[in-house]
Amino acid sequence: MLINGEPSEHIAATDRGLHYGDGLFETIAVRDGRLLLWQRHWRRLVEGCARLGLPVPDEGEMLAEARAVSAGQARAVVKLILTRGSGDRGYRPPKIIQGNRVVLSAPWPIYPSANPTEGVVVRVCNMRLGRNARLAGIKHLNRLEQVLARAEWDDPQVADGLLLDDTDHVIEATGANVFFVHGTLLVTPSVSQCGVRGVVRDAILEWAPRLGLTVKVGPVTLADVWKADEVFLTNSVIGVWPVRRIECGQVAYAKNSTTIARTVAAGLETCYAQEAGNDST
Numbered sequence: 001m002l003i004n005g006e007p008s009e010h011i012a013a014t015d016r017g018l019h020y021g022d023g024l025f026e027t028i029a030v031r032d033g034r035l036l037l038w039q040r041h042w043r044r045l046v047e048g049c050a051r052l053g054l055p056v057p058d059e060g061e062m063l064a065e066a067r068a069v070s071a072g073q074a075r076a077v078v079k080l081i082l083t084r085g086s087g088d089r090g091y092r093p094p095k096i097i098q099g100n101r102v103v104l105s106a107p108w109p110i111y112p113s114a115n116p117t118e119g120v121v122v123r124v125c126n127m128r129l130g131r132n133a134r135l136a137g138i139k140h141l142n143r144l145e146q147v148l149a150r151a152e153w154d155d156p157q158v159a160d161g162l163l164l165d166d167t168d169h170v171i172e173a174t175g176a177n178v179f180f181v182h183g184t185l186l187v188t189p190s191v192s193q194c195g196v197r198g199v200v201r202d203a204i205l206e207w208a209p210r211l212g213l214t215v216k217v218g219p220v221t222l223a224d225v226w227k228a229d230e231v232f233l234t235n236s237v238i239g240v241w242p243v244r245r246i247e248c249g250q251v252a253y254a255k256n257s258t259t260i261a262r263t264v265a266a267g268l269e270t271c272y273a274q275e276a277g278n279d280s281t
Contacts, residue, residue, distance in 0.1 A: 001104040002065050011100055017083030020091065021142030023099075024048040028066065029236045030076040030105070035066055036272050037236065040199035045080065048138035053093070054082060057101055065103040075108035077237055083141070109237065116265065119244030119258055120159035120233070122173060124222070125149040129165045129172075129194040137197035146174045159241070160233060162225075165194050170220040173233055176241075177201040180220060181230035181260045184213050189220045200234045203271050204264055211267045213260070226253050232261040240265040 001009055016022035026045050029036045042059055049056045062080060070076045081102040087094035127149035135142075149161055160173040171189050172178055177198040180187045186208050191197045208215045225231065231243035242261040246253045 001102065002069055003102050004100060005061070005065060011083075011102065012086050014086040015083050015100060016085065016087055016093075017081070017100070017141050021140060021144075022052070022093075023081060023083035023141040024052065024054070025082070025139050025141060026080045027139075027236055028078045028080070030070045030073060030078055030108075031272075032074060033067075033070070034276060035063070035070070035078060037199050037203065037275060038063065038066075039275065040202060041080075041236075044138065044197065044199060045082070048140065049082070051134065051138055052084075052140065054084060054099060055097055057082065057099075062101065062103065065101075069103055069105040073105065073107075076105045077108060078103065078105050081141070111238070115159065115241050116239065117242075117258070117262075119242035119255070119261075121157055121245045121247065122231075122233070122243050123153060123158050123161045124246065124248040125152055125161040125163050125174065127152065127163065128168075129163050131165055131167075131193040133193055136194050137191050139196055149174045158247070162246070163195075164222075168221065170222065170225060171195040176233040176235040176238065178243075179204070179232050179234065179264075180225060180228040181232070181257075182228060184260075185216060186213050186260070186264075187216045187218065187220060187224075187228075190217050198235055200236055200239065200268065203268060204234060204240075207267045207271050208264070211263055213263075222248070228255065230257045230260050231255050232258075232264065239268055 003011055024045060026041045028041050046056050066078045070078050083100045084093060084097055085099040127145060129145055149163055160176055162173055163171050165171050172195040205215050233241045240261055242258040243255050
């Protein structure tokens with residue numbers, strides 16, 4: 001772990017990231033020493049800085065630190081955290097920002113090997129996402145909605161939970177974006193009002209036409225979910241996981257096909273390879 005470029009595990013107790021969630025983060029997969037989709041992560045971080053009024057750090061410096069904390073690891077997960085730093089008591093941001101940056105790596109998580117091929121079980125969460133266009137899409141540090149949603153179950157067989165907004169539209173999973181398949185049409189919910197605009201989600205939306213698929217971003221209800229031929233989850237660490245079962249109260253819906261999910265997963269690997277040079281800043 002590096003804090004402002006120096007090895008440390010300590011940050012000031014007055015940091016606004018701790019007090020208010022005043023900051024941003026990115027979670028990046030490392031494979032064979034390479035930070036996957038670095039430029040996509042960086043662009044989202046820069047956008048988040050603009051939304052929150054945070055200074056943009058030096059990209060080369062952060063990339064070097066990300067490489068340093070993951071050096072020697074064939075697979076790892078790197079997390080970048082930016083905060084506004086310390087300030088006076090109260091919500092008012094300091095006029096002079098002396099932010100903190102934290103760069104750390106964690107071991108690659110151990111998931112069931114069948115998840116990418118046979119699919120996973122998800123549930124529908126009771127927690128609802130509040131809408132706020134100013135914060136939608138970016139990865140700000142306030143994740144209380146996801147924390148409370150994830151606390152709803154303790155069943156290791158359930159991989160994730162679908163989150164709806166306060167108008168009962170499906171938005172995402174607690175830790176992933178979600179796609180619904182209708183023939184060769186991929187539908188994913190809009191994240192213009194709430195939710196995270198995942199870098200893998202964006203990559204799939206760009207690459208899908210090359211795979212013979214059509215994409216649509218728009219509202220999705222639970223009724224639409226039950227009609228889908230397939231459902232799959234995406235994020236930077238898991239890649240693509242098909243969903244084989246959705247639990248909603250006492251009712252469960254089976255999704256048996258994984259054909260499109262496998263096609264998308266293969267396309268994502270091609271995307272990784274073609275964008276490999278983008279981490280050479």
